Amino acid sequence: MKLKNKIAIVTGGASGLGEATVRKLVEMDNKAVIFDLNKERGDTLVEELGEAVLFQEVNVADDVSVQAGITTTMKQLKAVHILVNCAGIGPPVKTLGKQGPHPLDTFKEVIDINLNGTFNVLRLVAEQMAMNEPNQDEERGVIINTASVAAFEGQKGQAAYAASKGGIVGMTLPVARDLAWYGIRVCTIAPGIFHTPLFQGLGEEVVTGLSKQVLFPKRLGKPSEYAEMVSTIVQNSYMNGETIRLDGGIRMQ
Numbered sequence: 001m002k003l004k005n006k007i008a009i010v011t012g013g014a015s016g017l018g019e020a021t022v023r024k025l026v027e028m029d030n031k032a033v034i035f036d037l038n039k040e041r042g043d044t045l046v047e048e049l050g051e052a053v054l055f056q057e058v059n060v061a062d063d064v065s066v067q068a069g070i071t072t073t074m075k076q077l078k079a080v081h082i083l084v085n086c087a088g089i090g091p092p093v094k095t096l097g098k099q100g101p102h103p104l105d106t107f108k109e110v111i112d113i114n115l116n117g118t119f120n121v122l123r124l125v126a127e128q129m130a131m132n133e134p135n136q137d138e139e140r141g142v143i144i145n146t147a148s149v150a151a152f153e154g155q156k157g158q159a160a161y162a163a164s165k166g167g168i169v170g171m172t173l174p175v176a177r178d179l180a181w182y183g184i185r186v187c188t189i190a191p192g193i194f195h196t197p198l199f200q201g202l203g204e205e206v207v208t209g210l211s212k213q214v215l216f217p218k219r220l221g222k223p224s225e226y227a228e229m230v231s232t233i234v235q236n237s238y239m240n241g242e243t244i245r246l247d248g249g250i251r252m253q
């Protein structure tokens, strides 16, 4: 699919990897609708990037909230061609720690936002994409989810996070199979360690330590490199049903 004059929804688009994606989409003459809870950052981005960006205060885990966001988007922009699911959280909690067993509510919350939220948005956006006129390659839409290398090599304290991301990897192929009939492709990006607000505040020492684990180049990923992968997936019509690691070759211990 050509990445020009398209309309995209980016969940978690107010920060980090989602924000970089929004910037890339706008730079390439597309429109982006941010679905995020962080209204302040969302509004700041809209102010900076202008009318090519809209912000909707949406909780991805809530079906009513997502449906309302989609209804408003359709009213304003009439179509959606691309969905990039970036919204996510990852509080580190051990299965059994000094404070006792992992609170079940925390586990459920991570699954609800990262995994259920991803599915919730994609199922409702797919319904709209299915109504698009197909392009010359019979495509009606492209959906890109965000997992993590934690889906394969989760660390201590990442039981919930790794389970949620493993779920995203697991559903990528069956969702691609379900949506193939409509001309909608589905891929997942599994990022390694990227320089986003998630990692800001960890301190120079921690960042240096993490960078050493990367094969090459020995640094954290740039959010713009994630956005570049989004652009590649959208533009390469033969990419489908796949999870792509984007991690500088890191294999976490």
Ligand SMILES: NC(=O)c1ccc[n+]([C@@H]2O[C@H](COP(=O)([O-])OP(=O)(O)OC[C@H]3O[C@@H](n4cnc5c(N)ncnc54)[C@H](O)[C@@H]3O)[C@@H](O)[C@H]2O)c1
Binding pocket: 011, 012, 013, 014, 015, 016, 017, 018, 035, 036, 037, 038, 058, 059, 060, 061, 086, 087, 088, 089, 090, 113, 117, 146, 147, 148, 149, 190, 191, 192, 193, 194, 195, 196, 197, 198, 199
């Ligand atoms: N940064 C990394 O190194 C890294 C590595 C692997 C995977 N990821 C994944 O990439 C995605 C983006 O991460 P990031 O580093 O950009 O994080 P970030 O914290 O910078 O951005 C996440 C955004 O999601 C939003 N959000 C959280 N819960 C939401 C909800 N219920 N509804 C709507 N929006 C919600 C937040 O407000 C925030 O703007 C996440 O899914 C994360 O798990 C990040």
